[in-house]
Amino acid sequence: MADALELDALWDEFHRVVNMTSQELAAWLRVNDEAEESVPPPEYAGSPTGEHVLAILQKRRIDLTEEDLDVMYEVVDTVTAETDPGPGHEAEETRRRRRLMTLGHDPLRSSA
Template identity: 30%
Template sequence: MKSHDEIWSEWQDLVNMTPAELRKWLDTDESQAVGDTHGDGESTGHKSGRRIIEIKGRKKADLDDDDWAHMAKVVGYIKRHMAQGGPREDKENSDWRFSLMNWGHDPLKQER
C-alpha cells in the first residue's frame, strides 16, 4: 500500500487539469458520452471528475481517508490507461483521451 506522500506526489504529476478546466470539460457532451454508467446515467469517470474537483479544493492536511482512497484510485486509473498508449490516429478526439480527461488527466496537455 502506498503512503500518503507517494499518492500525493503521483496525484500532483498525473492530475494535470485544473478544477476550472475539469469543470468546463465535464459539462461537454464528449465528457458525458464516454465510460461505463452501470445503468445510472452517469459514468464512473464523470463522477470521479466531480470528486477530483472537490479534492483539489482542499489542502493536503484536510484530506480524509476516503479522499486518499479516491486519489489512489485516480492515480491507478490514469497509469493503466496511459500505459495503453491510446489510438495511433486522432488521439485528440478519441474516447481514450476523453475518458482520461474525466479522470483529470489530459494526455495531450504536456504535448501542446
C-alpha cells in the same frame, strides 16, 4: 489513514497525473455532461469520480478524508494503466482521452 510519507508520495503522484487545473476540469465535466457525442461509458456516467477529483483539487492535504485517498489511488492507478497504451484507432484514442480527461488527465498535455 496513510502515514505521512505515503500521504506525501500519493499527493505528489496524484498532482502529477492530474494535469488539468480545477477550472479546466470543472469546464470539461460540464461540457462532457452536455455533449451528446461525448457521453462517457456507463462506468463513468454522471462522472462521480471526476467530481470527486475536482473536490480533492480544491482541498488542502491536511483536509483529505479516507475516501479522498481511495479516489486518489484509483485515479493514479487508472491514469498510469491507460497512459501510453501504444498505437490505437483514432476513435479509440478519442474515447480514451475523454475518459482520462474526466479524471483530470489530458494525455495530449506533456507531464512535467
